Amino acid sequence: MQPTASLLQRQQQSMVASPQLIESIRLLQLAHAELHQYVERELEKNPLLETAADDEGPVGDASSNSETDPQVGAGGNNVDGPTRAGSPDRVGQRKSQRNTTNDAAGSRPAPEEFVALTETLHDHVARQIALTAFTPQERLIAGLLAADLEDTGYLRVDLSDLAGSLNIREADVERVLGTLQQFDPPGIFARTLSECLEIQLRQRDRFDPAMAALVANLDKLARRDFQTLKQRCGVDEDDLLEMLHEIRALDPKPGNRFQSGEPQSIIPDVWVMPSPGGGWHIELDPDTLPKVLINQTYFAEVSRLTAKGSKDQAFLNECLESANWLIRSLDQRAKTILKVAAEIVRQQDGFLEHGVDHLRPLTLKTVADAIKLHESTVSRVTSNKYMLTPRGVFELKYFFTVPIASSQGGDAHSAEAVRHRIKAIIALESPKDVLSDEDIVLRLKETGVDVARRTVTKYREAMNIPSSVQRRREKRLSLNGR
Incomplete structure (x- = not known):
């Protein structure tokens, strides 16, 4: 049979994800900090985008019960002047609803305002070094050792290397270290857990031979090998139990009682509060939503001065299209988050009312089927998003x-x-x-x-x-x- 060449016509349908669709999907799974960084980059690239005032940002809210679905203001851009994601009517409605349930976002103090300024470990140590009668050389050594102090209170430095870099005897460094180990809190500047416990026991005048043997066999204590410990320490069971009780009273990480760095707080993406009329009031935290608008006036003025069909006009049209897409995507992201959160609240109403014992089994597919979304979309929405409820702040994935x-x-x-x-x-x-x-x-x-x-x-x-x-x-x- 001779091979022959022929032309065939075939019609086939396929779904191809556009770059903008891929970006929209990526926006869903971004945490609010990452989202703000993304919007900041877009503001730098697009001259038509501007940041809105605090009372003009995109918002979303819902009063959720068995008969109400969440609604979020849709974005518009076919009006004169600046355009933003979220219509004015919805903004006014959100403010009215929030006044009946809680204070306005602008009047809510930041969590950091309630955090007391506490002394750090290094500040505490530096103050004690200043009050100690060191020689100039000893003060230099003490400062270098304090610089290598970890937040837990442990010292991870080779004394011989430090002595070599200063061209002094290692014994001089050890003498200064011995003084530093008497500082508060007890156990600080230890190099190992055994040394940390030993320092604390010595300050309590409880480091006898039996206790020294116990500290030298912490691995046996971790395995709860009490029989071997009794033999190593040379004590009976009652004495060993008393020694173990003393060990439990010590602090294995004495530096942890001090604050290290700035306080970290989780900013919830969704607020859930009891509604005065029954059910639950759900809204997005406006602080987590980027406030972006399009300056249509600027676009009109530049278009009037730009020749039709020129490269400048093409660039301007491209910027307008990109800005409109960004606002639509942010608005759709807010709607989707609110929709998923409202369904979670509906499914886990028992948890909100009565606690963890009433947490129901829940899967991504159950939520996706209820709100007519794909399961992967729900998974992206619930990643790195948090909900503030009367029972605390929970990641959305906690409810699944x-x-x-x-x-x-x-x-x-x-x-x-x-x-x-x-x-x-x-x-x-x-x-x-x-x-x-x-x-x-x-x-x-x-x-x-x-x-x-x-x-x-x-x-x-x-x-x-x-x-x-x-x-x-x-x-x-x-x-x-x-």
């Missing part, structure tokens, strides 16, 4: 947990609620009745939670709760130390 079956045939329980119950059960156990994981399984079944023992073990370990054997020893230690 896998279901745990009910032993009584009712609704399933969320994994987070089960973890909370396990923690509560362990917190209530008595020293004489420490529960094993199997016992916890039985207690959970009594409350309607059907969970396997290995699941209880996994959740317990994830919460850094020791086993029943270790808890029994710790409770006994706590009782003997009283």
Whole structure:
């Protein structure tokens, strides 16, 4: 059979993501700090974009209940003068609603205003060095050692290297270090955990040979190998329990009590507050929304002075198109976040009313199907976004947990609620009745939670709760130390 060439015509449909669509998708998953940086770059590139006044920014709000969906002002740009994302009517409506539930955004003080200015560790050390009778050389050494002090209070520096760089004896550096180790807080300038505990015990006049042996065997203490510790320290069980109680009273990181750097705070993207008429009032935090507008007047003036069809006019039209796209994308981002948040509030109403025990199992697909969005869109929206509720600030992803079956045939329980119950059960156990994981399984079944023992073990370990054997020893230690 001879091969032949032929021409065929075929019609085929395909979906191709445009660069602007890709950028819009990327905007959804940006945290508010990253979003502001992105908008700042756009403001630098586009002469038609301007920052709006605080009362002109894009906003969104909703009073959410079983019959109300969130609405956010749509952007417009076919008007004379500056145009912004968010219509004036919606801005006025938002202000009216917020006045009935909370203060206006402009009157809300920043969280940093309530943070007291505290002394840092290095300030505390520098003040003590200034008050110590050092020679000029010793003061120089003390300053260099203090410069290498970590925020935890530990010193990570090679004394021989420091002595070599100053062309002095290592013994001189060690003598200054010994003085610094007597500073407040006790245990500061230690190079190891053992040395940190030793310094504190010496200041309490409790560093005897038995205690020295205990500090030298911290690895055995971490493994709770009490039998070996009794032999190494040469003490009986009662003396060892008393020594362990003294060790527990020490501070392994003495520098942590001081503030290091500026206070960090989470700025929520969404506020959820009880509505006076019942249900929940939901709104976006205006501080997290970039306030951008288009100066149509400037565009009209420049267009009038620019020849039609010129490169300048083409550049101007491109800037206007890019600015319109940015405002539409920011507006759509705000609407989508508010829509997802409102559905989360509707699904987790029990949590907001009664606490973690009433947190329902929830998946991204459930929310996506309810608000007619793709599951990947919901995933992007819930990344790095936070919600302020009457029960605290939570990441949106916190509300999505896998279901745990009910032993009584009712609704399933969320994994987070089960973890909370396990923690509560362990917190209530008595020293004489420490529960094993199997016992916890039985207690959970009594409350309607059907969970396997290995699941209880996994959740317990994830919460850094020791086993029943270790808890029994710790409770006994706590009782003997009283």
